[in-house]
Amino acid sequence: MKRAKSMISTAIAIGVAVGTLATFNAAEASQITSWDMSSVEIGPSTTVTDPDFVFDQYNYIPEGSLTDPNTGAVATGGFMPSGYAKYVVGANFFTNGAMTWKERDTQGPGLSIVNNDDVTGENCIMSAGWNPDSTPDALEMSDWWGVDVKQCSDPWQSSKRFKMVSYVLDGSVDLTFQVSETATEEIYRILEKYGNHTGERVTGYTTQLGFLDANGNFTEALPGQGLSFCLRNGSKFSNTAPTPSSMANQGELDSLMAHGLFGAPDKHHTSSGYFNPYVRATFGLLAGETYIETTGLSQVHRDMFGEWLPADQMKGGYFFDMDGIVYTDNALMASCDGVFDEAAALAGAPNAGCDGTWVTYRESVDVVDNGDGTWTIPPSVGTDVRQPIPVDAATLEAWANDPLWIPGDIDDLANVNVNSYMTVGNIDSWPTNDGNGNASFTIRITPTFDATVAQAEPGTTDPQDFVVSITAPTTVTP
Structure with missing residues (x-):
């Protein structure tokens, strides 16, 4: 999907988009209850050099508390295997992408819904597992990984982000969620890490809120239908006057490469980035009510490497x-x-x-x-x-x-940390409503390559040189 961008009267449009607080009918609100895995299947482990799982001291969890999603084996002796596991996601089991995680303080299926955080009361979509800092006084490594289920308010760098990856260019990856009616409209923080595993360079990606029908066909939600990207305080973005990420606070609307690669010291980082100690590498974002699209990768990255690198070309x-x-x-x-x-x-x-x-x-x-x-x-x-x-x-x-x-x-070159917020409500107007106070919605993410704007990596003669299979500018039409 290619959206027209207007640079005219941007300042006025931003003021309207950010300044309009949501209004809603309390009887029409909804709460996310679970990740719908009915169109999800288990994929094989990505570490296959040793077919036998290796148990080690750094993967401690309470005995019997975790089942390996690939084999069904229950953790014994207080340890869980090393290695990555994944769930393949996408409509009709097309392997367009996956949820991935490493079995340490994150556990299968890799994603969880938190309603009413036990410290702050907030809601979020985040990784599954436990807070590794919940046993700060532990003296033994085997006691260090924690006992408390992950919460939105867990400390910085406690593996809070669920990890989504795309395997194909211009193919969508879908996350579908079940919801139920509640008394209030709910705001959710989305804590995501998104990875380029397409085997191709990527110039951008689009995230949409919408609905899947029984045949796996996706329809983007309509403005006012009850699915909205928003700021932390619930102020909804506008499709007619989308808001750039430069107008939001850090942590509200971002797509950031690891600070260890690019960026100046800040409140979380005492050291500067390896490749550039001044400028953070990001995708610019433009947020509407029902979609967020990228506006290009930072020049500090493109001048060194060209467009976004895939994981197999690190x-x-x-x-x-x-x-x-x-x-x-x-x-x-x-x-x-x-x-x-x-x-x-x-x-x-x-x-x-x-x-x-x-x-x-x-x-x-x-x-x-x-x-x-x-x-x-x-x-x-x-x-x-x-x-x-x-x-x-x-x-x-x-x-x-x-x-x-x-x-x-340097695998962080293939990943970005994505921060956003959304509101959920008014499920009576959703096409997925079952008439009994339950419904579902889908978050769809689609990577793209556009040769008309792509910048080549130094040492290549043409942007097309680093694309394996795409031979013309490509856009996405859901």
Whole structure:
């Protein structure tokens, strides 16, 4: 779906869109009760190098409390297997995408609905599992992962986002939810991580609110029908005067790449991004009442890499494992200026799997042991200051012999953290209403590639060079 964008009288339109508070009839409100998985099937684990699950100390959960979605096995001995699992989602079981998660503090089916958060009372759609910070006084690793079911108000960096990925370009991924009538219209925060696993470059994506019929046909909701994207306070956006993400507070309407890659320090991040220490890489968003569409990827990303990278074409990185636990976040210290092969790198290939030069965007690659279990990592200098510094052969040899230095894909380049809010109500007007106070709605997300606006990655001659199968500008028509 291609929507016309008007830059005329933007300031006036924004004021109307943001300033109009929702009004509603209390008898016509609805509450999300569950993720409807009737059109969802279990996919195979994505880690298949060892067919036997590996139990380890970092995946502790209470004995018997979790069932493996792929095998049906119940966790025993207090541990759950490592590895990724996924549910395939989409109308009629087309494998357009999936819900994915790693079995640590997130558990199957990867998504949960929270109504009336036990601290703040808010509602959200978030990952399933438990809060890893709910046992802050634990002394043993086996007690660390927590006991409290995840809530909207859990701390920052506690794996709150459900992970959706798209497998095909211009193919939609659908999440359908069951709802029931309540006394008030409800606001839901949507905590999502969205990944490009299409095998193609992507210039943008569209998210729509609407309904699926019995044959899997999707219809976008009408304005005023009871499904609305909104601000945190419930102010609904307008389809006729959509609001850009630049006019919303951070956390209300965003599509952000990981701060560890791009961005200046802020209240959550004491260090700056590796590739650029000043500018955050984002997709701009334009939000209407029933849809949110992207307006383009940040130039800071496009100047380095072109359009959005898919997960199977990742850039290579060399990471420093600061705490000796490979599952936790590691510091990106160097990157491969060339084609990178992660499997070859982990197998000990020459030059750590990079067919070009290893470089760093930091001041240096010398980490300092502070003697208290922490390390001081040199700050980034970024492309706005100077070109990256090549890493010498002696340093690469030392890294290859040190288990704390790990080559791997910079997989966060294929993901964005998406923040949005929505209201749910007035189910009497929904085509899915069953007449007994129950109905369903669908959130649909569709990635696209538009060659007319695409910017090539430096080193390629044409934007089309990085697209595998698309040969013409493409739009989405639901």
